[in-house]
Amino acid sequence: MKVTTLSFIYRGKEEIKFSYDVNVSKDGKFTTTLPKEAVSLIESYGVTLNKNRAGNTGYFSSDTMEGLTSNIYKAVEEAVSCELVGTEDVIKYQIMICASYCRNGADETDTELYPNGKGLNGSYIWMDGNVRCDGLSPKPISFSVYVKPVSIKRYRYKSGRERIEEGAIDEKKYPEESAILFLNSLVNIYPNKFMDVKELPCTEENAEFFKKAIMSIWKLNEAIGKILKENTLEMAIKTQKLLN
Numbered sequence: 001m002k003v004t005t006l007s008f009i010y011r012g013k014e015e016i017k018f019s020y021d022v023n024v025s026k027d028g029k030f031t032t033t034l035p036k037e038a039v040s041l042i043e044s045y046g047v048t049l050n051k052n053r054a055g056n057t058g059y060f061s062s063d064t065m066e067g068l069t070s071n072i073y074k075a076v077e078e079a080v081s082c083e084l085v086g087t088e089d090v091i092k093y094q095i096m097i098c099a100s101y102c103r104n105g106a107d108e109t110d111t112e113l114y115p116n117g118k119g120l121n122g123s124y125i126w127m128d129g130n131v132r133c134d135g136l137s138p139k140p141i142s143f144s145v146y147v148k149p150v151s152i153k154r155y156r157y158k159s160g161r162e163r164i165e166e167g168a169i170d171e172k173k174y175p176e177e178s179a180i181l182f183l184n185s186l187v188n189i190y191p192n193k194f195m196d197v198k199e200l201p202c203t204e205e206n207a208e209f210f211k212k213a214i215m216s217i218w219k220l221n222e223a224i225g226k227i228l229k230e231n232t233l234e235m236a237i238k239t240q241k242l243l244n
Helices: 036-043 065-080 177-182 206-228 233-238
Strands: 001-011 015-024 031-035 057-062 081-099 100-103 124-128 142-156 162-167 198-201
Touching: 001 065, 015 036, 031 065, 036 057, 036 065, 036 206, 057 100, 081 177, 081 206, 142 177, 142 206, 177 206
Parallel strands: none
Antiparallel strands: 001 015, 015 031, 031 057, 081 142, 081 198, 100 124, 142 162
8 A cells, every 4th residue: 555655865976866655554564666767777786675565676674664664765865875996907718628548657658649548558547628427427529618708797785795897898998919809700609508618817828828729629610611512421431531
């Protein structure tokens, strides 16, 4: 049941004005749902507001009228306190290797690799990628990469809460031949939702590593893709031209 309409005014870095209806619920709670323009303004600062039963955003409730108005004031105050405290570019990435094989000995410089330990007299260790691949979960051997340069903005609020906002990098910051711009130009690429996305500083050295990894996959596709499409894999294997 509607009991009154109140006007809200906040004077700070900017002046915010709006009006809202106050209702009293069956259990005696004072409630309101703010007008859409007020909700849009508050949420533009990265503050999330509650929804009412109808699914409309901007719902507030309290045991008292004073509590209701105080909660609204605090929400607005928190929103406008949002301050940009830092920006940086990072490289978001995933590297997924599914492999299971043996190395002849524990020395990491040993380049003798085998499908399994048969015939190695116990002097071997099993090697795996970062994607589970074993007798209980067999999979195709594979190597895949997700990578994306991202601009990170860090915001802080009066309450001490921090918010991170991700967006596109400013391409004008980098030279045309930059490996960072190469990565930023990749299309039809998306992270694996079942794996964590990691990040590295957005440096030319880091970007060059991922560029080379992706180029190696492209070159493999150039060597094999056409053969598979033309159904000439058997002939390519016979003539040993597949990966040369």
